[in-house]
Amino acid sequence: MEFGFANFIWRLFWISRWCVGFLLFLNSIRHQVTGQIRYSIPEEMKIASIVGNLAQDLGLDLNRLRSGRARIVSGENNQYMELKTDKGILVVKERIDREQLCGDVTPCSLSFEIILENPIELHRVAIEILDINDNVPFFPNKHIQFETSESATIGAKFPIESAVDTDVGQNGLQNYVLSPNNHFILKVYTNPDGSKYAELVLQKPLDREELPSLALKVIAVDGGNPQRSGTVSINVIILDANDNAPLFNQSVYRAAVEENSPKGTYIATVNATDADLGSNGEVIFSFSKIKGSAVDTFTIDGKTGVISVAGDLDYEKQNKHELRLEARDRGGLTGTSKVIIDISDVNDNVPNINIMSFSNTVSEDAPPGTTVAVINIKDNDSEKNGQIRCTIEKTLPFKIESSLTSYYNLVTNEHFDRELNSEYKITITATDSGSPPLSSSVTLRMSVSDINDNMPLFDKNVYSAYITENSSPGIPITVVSARDSDWNQNARVSYFVEDTDVNGNRVSDYVSINSETGVLHAVRSFDYEKLKELQLIVRAQDGGSPPLSSNVTVKILIQDQNDNPPQVLYPVQTGGSVVAEMVPRSADVGYLVTKVVAVDVDSGQNAWLSYKLQKATDRALFEVGLQNGEIRTIRQVTDKDAVKQRLTVIVEDNGQPSRSATVIVNVAVADSFPEVLSEFTDFPHDKEYNDNLTFYLVLALAVVSFLFITCLVVIISVKIYRWRQSRILYHSSLPVIPYYPPRYSDTLGTGTLPHVYNYEVCRTTDSRKSDNKFGGAGGQNVLIMDPSSTGTMQRIQSEKNILDEPDSPLEVSYPKPMIQFWF
Secondary structure, three states: OHHHHHHHHHHHHHHHHHHHHHHHHHHHHHHHHHOEEEEEEEOOOOOOOEEEEHHHHHOOOHHHHHHOOOEEEOOOOOOOEEEEOOOOEEEEOOOOOHHHHHOOOOOEEEEEEEEEOOOOEEEEEEEEEEOOOOOOOEOOOOEEEEEEEOOOOOOOEEEOOOOEOOOOHHHOEEEEEEOOOOOEEEEEEEOOOOOEEEEEEEOOOOOOOOOOEEEEEEEEEEOOOOOOEEEEEEEEEEEOOOOOOOEEOOOEEEEEEEOOOOOOOEEEEOOEEOOOOHHHHOEEEEEEOOOOOHHHHEEEOOOOOEEEEOOOOOOOOOOEEEEEEEEEEOOOOEEEEEEEEEEEOOOOOOOEEEEEEEOOEEEOOOOOOOEEEEEEEEOOOOHHHHOEEEEOOOOOOEEEEEOOOOEEEEEEOOOOOOOOOOEEEEEEEEEEOOOOOOEEEEEEEEEEEOOOOOOOEEOOOEEEEEEEOOOOOOOEEEEOOEEOOOOHHHHOOEEEEOOOEEOOEEHHHOEEEOOOOOEEEEOOOOOOOOOOEEEEEEEEEOOOOOOOEEEEEEEEEEEOOOOOOOEEEEOOOOOOOEEEEEEOOOOOOOOEEEEOEEEOOOOHHHHOOEEEEEEEOOOOOEEEOOOOOEEEEOOOOOOOOOOEEEEEEEEEOOOOOOOEEEEEEEEEEOOOHHHHHHHHOOOOOOHHHHHOHHHHHHHHHHHHHHHHHHHHHHHHHHHHHHHHHHHHHHOOOOOOOOOOOOOOOOOOOOOOOOOEOOEEEEOOOOHHHOEEEEOOOOEOOEEEEEOOOOOEOOOOOOHHHHHHOOOOOOOOOOOOOEEEEEO
16 A cells, blocks of 8 residues: 555656646747747836846746847837846846836836847847835925805815825825814815815804814825825915905906017006905905916006006917906905907018019010019008008019909010010019008019011121132132021021022022121132122021011122233234334424324223333334323434334233233335335345236236226215215214224324325336325325235325315314335
């Protein structure tokens, strides 16, 4: 039996041990899974007090705590707990005051995390702080005194200031206890939030003569263990019976004061009387139940009833205050009244300008009356202090129009011209009607957008340019420039040459223009002799839509270049004849032999001609006028001078470089015509010519006779024809354009062959022995010799005879008659 009982006990021991181990294992598993532990500790525990064995509760090994560098992680500034990793326990680090930590909140707890590394583990720990009765209920005022009349009615209540206990729950305030007395009882009430307050209730009439004052004590007790309490002493002063309450002399008082009045400004005085005598008749004034800002705004003198300003008055915040007045006598009876204080507005607010809408760009063609801005102006003042007058500068092309209340429109008043003013600075000023008036202003900047309303204008009315003839094509001639007062694309100017005809050609065949720069270029070279001036029209067109344009006339003057040599008009250089001027041997010094006439188709100094004697048979006998080309003798002609004189005259212009032409003048120096013939016919002839000379002379004589008769008939016919033509021209309106051949006169009066000589030549076969018959005096003689002829013929034309005829239509001086020889 003993062995069986012992075996039973042994087995029971191992079963219980196994159960305990299993429970511990389940507890460990629970902590590892949930990772959260909760402790409960009372407040005010000593520092280093153990809260719990954290390692054991979490099922952690101490080595794990150390290797994992276990530590507390909390977001609180104060670390109330500390982990002892060497022992695995959690201890109090700082003093914990539940009231300071949580106040009235219940339950009160603090939480933090335990973190381990390698591997990372996180465990949450929550500690509930339990309240202890460590605070005593107390009254804010240790002593309370109030007065009551001996005539106070039964049941009169006198509230008592509530006590305060910062503990919670059962440790908080639970009840009030009144010290034993015969006149008052204490009634305790509970507020909706659970707090309690007490009132003294009169249950027996007071008798001042028996008991002028009464001392009471009220005790506030909590429910802690041990219980704590706080006491307040109440002194009740019993006054004489007061059966008359103070009365105000007005039921409502009215007063007014300006806003912003300084503190102490007088407002009004109220008055109340009490029919009682003595102290029962003494009245104390006060405000009753003042709420809001009026508490700090007004004050009343308790003795005099003077109401004055105690704070800041702002009409815009509140323009009227209504206060309850209370007049209390010494017995506690009160009388009431009301005072209404009106706040008068002063002009202390400037107008506030708000731009509701603004278009900072207006088109140049915007019509007057276009709205560019909507403005809202407010003034918090009232009446005329809030009446606004909105203005802008009168010089601006805008005006202000009032639309709705406190709204104004800024509208255009004139047409805009961006080229005169592209931007406006508009200052809008708002002024109230206060005294003194206050004003504010805002400045708007508005730009005027451009429209294409200005055409390009050239800086000159007419352009004149010069270009030298024969210039290379492509060279610039001149530049035209036009400006457009518009802006951007509207001011972009392009240049074009109007298509016109010049001498049957298009103007574009002569010049071209760069449309961007306005530079005129020559398309081809010019010839001054064909075109001296080119007039064209250039059009400047802007880039607007639609584009605007203007024209200007460009005159291009072709400048002459010395590209033409002089041309000799006289004496004529014939192909096979020799022209000879005849000079008598009696000619004086300065005798005019002939005149070289030349022209140059160039102009200006390029056409200024000068004459020089280049070669001469006898350079000491003749000279040539540098400017007029006149050939004169420079000495007296002598018998030794050769009959045949050959002069080479060069005609040069004044161009750079100069050009020249050469003319050969043959001069016969002789007094008689045979002498001239003998000299100019003394040429070597071949044998065939000498053998046939007689035959040709006879033949020439017959031909001359025939020609003479023929000429006589032709002359008579021509004179009759001219006479008829003169009559026809006389009766017609056709213009008569006479031709005047060159006539030379002797400017020195020394003899220039002023007469015409007519020669009759009769020659035999031996021409050297023939006689010459000379006629009367005529003009100067000109001899034309043709060496290629085999005969001679005298052609005599008498200018004087023709001019002397009465029917001659024109009085013309012809050149000297010429005798032409054919040899």
